[in-house]
Amino acid sequence: MSLLTRRRLLRRAALSATAAGAARTGLAGATAAGLAASASALGACDSPPERESDAERNGTLRFPPGFGWGAATSAYQIEGAAKEDGRGESVWDTFSRTPGRTANGDTGDVAADHYHRYAQDLDLMRELGLRSYRFSISWPRIQADGSGRPNQRGLDFYRRLLDGLHEREIAPMATLFHWDLPQALQDDGGWENRDTAERFADYADAVFRALGEQVPVWLTINEPKTVVQNGYLTGHHAPGHQDEAAAYLVAHHLQLAHGLAVQALRASGVPGRIGPALNLHPCYPADDSTEAAAATTLYDGYENRLYLDSIFKGAYPRDVLADLGPDSRMARAVRDGDLKIISSPVDLLAVQYYTPLYVTGSGDTVRRWPTSQADWQQIYPQGMYDILTRVTRDYGRVPITITENGLPCPDAPGPDGTVDDAGRVTFLRDHFTVAHKAITDGVPLESYHVWSLLDNFEWNEGYEQRWGLIYVDYPTQRRIFKRSAHWYRDVIRRNGL
Known part of the structure; x- marks a missing residue:
């Protein structure tokens, strides 16, 4: 791998990562750009909702009958009960308990205590009117060491959760892996070890x-790209490595694990649909130069085509492989038949949209739009339309579900006890509008899951960022519907804006 490629990979990861270490260093160390981003974040969260359009008032932005309005969570971010009922340790237990890794030393040991309060949370989902709920299953809760006989107490918890969803007529959508790799497997090499993909298939x-x-x-697999970039390039996420040579070896093994899981479902004879969950970033040239156009194409290769092409076309992008070099650990790890496994036919694609990327001729990125409290997130709803239509155009009419889209805000109850997150309402309205346009223009979008149902442990940001429709007072675990939750309930009831 060339020195230029190393630098590009590190820049790319830093700009795509959910890394806000600068936000924790205080204003004294902030740059002018960082201060501007902070001001934009406050504006995005505090601005009043825009006036409804005539179409909204007349109820003309209706979604297809049976559209799956939902919300999303993940196990480590909400469950807590980190040492209960046979759950083993995950890489996120280790990472979050390591000094300096997370804001304020926060961990997911308790989080939103969903493990004990799931029945209450199910009632809140019903009150919200959810038609679909996307959650993840904790691998170390099922196999403490990542292999062997499954832990019955862990399975029983998810069975109770599923029973409760069906009783409330909410369709479950279960993610097998949302980053909480059993620590025992990490000790044996983690995703750098091909055997981990086989263990995942067994699980x-x-x-x-x-x-x-x-x-x-x-x-x-939830967002393999984030594991690669944040876990192995910047080190901002578990396992906290900065090893560019390992990063794309990890990418291959994550893709292989995806394909093996698809094959395992088919072999089991169990009914059900299956697909990957990819965070896709539309990439645009920052200017009209030929250099920016070329750099954007390669950038898109790392951000999107590396994962989409292998799943839907059975090949890794040639430009990315050439950029990594024939002697890269990834190139040397691909065996005969691997791409056939990775491209095992899927039933749907889960798309997670947060931000666009604008690429310069030198391979850097620049910001064009206001950012949220998460300084990596530019608020640009049109990017959702662009990525949805691009996927349909380039990869065929595979059914699509949006499994994450949302906004962090510094929410807090007011004097009357309510949480007025007006900016989140505006954000969601704008994104729902472009999703509707994408459907009108032929995208087979069948559901939309807001991130997130609850305020939760936001990875290396700890509890500093609140993404939820429902406010969680962590000391008491009290739940409060935010303004956005009341608004979303009306959207679901009307099946549109």
Whole structure:
């Protein structure tokens, strides 16, 4: 791998990562750009909702009948109960308990205590009117060491959750892996070790056979790109490595794990649909130069095509492989038949949209739009339309579900006890509007899951950022519907804006 490629990979990861270390260093160390981003974040969160359009008032932005309005969570971010009922340790337990890794030393040991309060949370989902709920299953809760006989107490928890969803007529959507790799597997090399993909297939098979009759939709790997970039390039996420040579070896093994899980579902005979969950960033040239156009194409290769092409075309992008070099650990790891496994036919694609990227001729990126409290997130709803239509155009009419889209705000209850997150309402309205346009223009979008149902542990940001529709007072675990939750309930009831 060339020195230029190393630098580009590190820049790319830093700009794509959910890294806000600068936000924790205080204003004294902030740059002018950082201060501007902070001001934009406050504006995005505090601005009043825009006046409704005539179409909204007349109820003309209706979504297709049966559209799956939902919300999303993940296990480590909400469950807590880190040492209960046979759950093993994950890489995020280790990472978050390491000094300096997370804001304020926060961990997911308790989080939103969903493990004990799931029945209350199910009632809140029903009150919200959800038609779909996307959650993840904790691998170390099912296999403490990442292999062997599944832990019945862990399976029983998810069975109770699934029973509760069905009783409330909410469709479950279960993610098999949302970053909480068992620490025992990490100790054996983690995703750098090809065997981890095989262990994942075994785990997936055990979960399919135990819970498959209750789950209509499965998602395999959540955001493999984030594991690669944040976990192995910047080190901002578990396992906290900065090893560019390992990063794309990890990418291949994550893609292989996805394909093996798809094959495991087919072999199990359990009914259900399955697909990947990819965070896709539309990439645009920062100017009209030929250099910016070329750099954007390669950037898109790393951000999007590396994952989309391997799943839907059975090949890694040639430009990315050439940029990494024939002697890269990734190139040397690909075996005959691997791409056939990775491209095992899927039933749907889960798209997670947060931000666009604008690429200069030198391969850097620049900001064009206001940012949220998460300084990596530019608020640009049109980017959602662009990525949805691009996927449909380039990869065919595979059914699409949006499994994450949302906004962090410094929410707090007012004197009357309510949480007025007006900016989140504006954000969601704008994104729902472009989603509707994408459907009108032929995108087979069948559901939309807001990130997130609850305020939760936001990875290396700890509890500094609140993304939820429902406010969580962590000392008391009290839940409060935010303004956005009341608004979203009306959207669901009307099936549109």
